[in-house]
Amino acid sequence: MKVLFSKTVYFLIISVALLGIINSTAALLLGFVYTLIFNNPFKAYSHKAIHYFLKISVVGLGFGMFIKETFETSKEGLNLTIYSIFLTVALGSLLTRVLKLDLKLGHLITSGTAICGGSAIAAISPVIRARSETISIALGIVFLLNSIALFVFPAVGHFLKLTQEQFGLWCAVAIHDTSSVVGAALGYGDEALRIATTVKLSRTLWIIPLSIVSMFLFKTKREKINIPYFIVLFIGAIIINSCHILPEPATHFIVLMAKRLLIITLFIVGSTISMKDLKSTGIKPIILALTVWIFISIFSLLYILN
Structure with a gap:
């Protein structure tokens, strides 16, 4: 009876989010x-749901964008993307050795902070042959910081009176996962959401060179690299919208549904956060993740403001 009630509440919340x-x-x-x-009854399926829902949502958001604006936005964020990735990886590698952390754990946390959180960790972990326990710890820490970012970033943005353009760029660089980037930007404004999504997805492509570097660092040259193919669908959606192939009411509806699916995704992300898992990670990995995250957040904010 309790399980049935918990499942009913679960789907009721999803229905409310969809509306x-x-x-x-x-x-x-x-x-x-x-x-x-309640203890999430669908925990075994949650991470797969997050994985697919996020990609569908991002592709849907592409139907609200245009080629020229997207290209200009990606170009504007390129220098900051390059600087932030290189500085984050360098600092993370240094702190991993100073804290005497497991090198693979430190590398996964650093990679997740530098590029795109859970997606980067999922892509790089098989390349460096990381153990499942190491992957779980890295993902748990990144999910925790993503959750904090959703509350902290909009508050800081409003306090500093950041424009939508500034906030969208800051989110894309300083927040780990794409889901949390678009979640934070979603409530800040449509322009912030467009910029955050575009810059974050262009940043995601850096998974490929980082995976190649990781192969050489950990001497695993024959492992397969996971390429984020859904970005091609995102670009395809932008092209369709730019060519006005679909009527405007249809594209508006797709974008609206994509935004609501993102909110459902964030509910599922919240339902996967386990206090037990977080307590078992130890303090050193959290110190590493927090230090690198605070550094990249402050660096990117100062860069954008100046």
Whole structure:
């Protein structure tokens, strides 16, 4: 009976999110509170759902963008992307050795912070042959910081009176996962969301060179590199919208549904956060992740403001 009730509440929250009644921050918080009360009955499927829902949502958002604007936005964020990735990887590698952390764990946390959180960790972990326990710890820490970012970044953005352009760029660089980037930007404004999504996805392509570098660092040259193919679909959606192939009401509806699916995704992300898993990680990996994250957040913010 209790299991049936918990499942009913779960789908009720998803229905509310689909109707657009709650925002991204509330969805994440509801997910976390839900799993504390009921213990997520769908935990085994949650990470796969996040994986697919996020990609579908991002492709859907492409139907609200245009080629010229997207190209200009990607170009504007290129220098900051290059600087931030190189500095983050360098600092993370140094701190991993100073803290005497497992090199593969340190590399996964650093890679997740430098590029795109869980996606980077998922792509690089098979390349360096990381153990499942190491992957779980890295993912747990990144999910925790993503959750914090959803609350902190919009508050800081409003306090500093950042424009939508500034906030979108800052989110794309300083927040780990694409889901949290678009979640934070979603409530800040449509322009912030467009810029955050575009810059974050162009940043995601850096998974490929980082994976190649990782092969040489850990001497695993025959491993397969996971390429984020959904970015091609995202670009295809932008081209379709730019050529006005679909009527405007149709593209508006697709974008609206994509935004609501993102809110559902954030609820599922919240429902996967486990206090037990976080307690078992130890303090050193959290120190590494926090230090690198705070550094890249401050560096990117100062770069954007100046």
